[in-house]
């Protein structure tokens with residue numbers, strides 16, 4: 001149970017939309033969440049949203065017949081194409097990026113933030129569309145996925161990154177980079193990442209230096225490589241804890257991690273049985289929500305797929321409005337959030 005959530009009233013997303021716009025079968029609501037089955041979010045009140053966190057279609061189905069096999073499930077981009085939401089011409093897609101960005105600008109409040117997922121080939125198009133709509137993109141986060149599926153291993157680099165353009169409407173946005181230990185959400189989702197990132201960068205650099213400094217031209221066995229790695233880890237251990245302690249500063253009575261938040265993060269992509277072929281991990285979504293919004297904030301995901309953003313937002317005590325046009329994913333999202341609501345972890349009352 002999170003420790004900083006104010007007791008919300010039932011269905012606090014209700015007053016944010018113009019209900020005359022909707023028919024009843026398009027909407028399912030729970031405590032602090034609503035899912036709309038629609039292909040637009042024109043019903044969301046202007047200037048009402050604190051954070052847009054969304055993963056719109058990437059439009060990469062035309063480029064690849066890439067399939068990933070997980071267990072007995074086949075997840076494929078061709079499947080997305082068959083669903084009809086990832087196969088636009090470039091001109092059509094760029095025009096959609098403009099429409100979506102203008103709507104993002106309309107619904108965000110001043111000082112509201114956005115974090116929008118994007119494939120590498122469209123980063124600059126989306127960045128410019130957001131700027132043209134009057135928003136201020138700030139950093140593009142590179143999300144590295146260590147468990148990416150190696151396809152065409154001998155021909156080209158595997159695709160192990162996605163990109164997330166973050167930014168604000170106007171200024172004075174929420175950015176929770178200071179962690180003083182009083183918030184379990186910030187400790188769990190931001191401090192853990194910043195500390196692990198520091199440790200990983202120390203280890204990575206030292207292992208690389210050690211392996212590169214081996215006698216040049218001399219062939220080595222895998223056993224020798226692993227011995228080098230082991231040696232370097234042993235050498236590093238005492239120094240690492242000192243480096244971690246140095247990340248904190250005294251501020252009054254508290255020890256504060258004044259986090260320097262990197263624009264590159266490492267999270268495994270969703271593995272095992274997925275509800276959606278491009279399902280995002282709740283851990284990454286929770287990190288972005290914790291960093292870019294306050295408890296009880298209103299989060300919007302207008303391309304919600306399996307409602308992963310809904311799970312992350314409600315789990316962190318935010319209110320969330322989700323929009324999904326596909327009947328199958330809409331229903332999966334409803335089942336997912338109803339299932340979570342029936343567990344005590346989301347029962348704030």
Ligand SMILES: C[S@@+](CC[C@H](N)C(=O)[O-])C[C@H]1O[C@@H](n2cnc3c(N)ncnc32)[C@H](O)[C@@H]1O
Pocket residue numbers: 038039040055056057058085276278279280281302303304305306307308309323324325326329
């Ligand atoms: C990349 S997927 C999102 C997956 C999601 N992040 C998850 O973790 O499950 C994009 C979703 O947007 C939906 N979609 C596409 N066009 C839409 C539109 N105009 N309005 C609402 N949803 C749309 C698709 O059906 C698809 O489920």
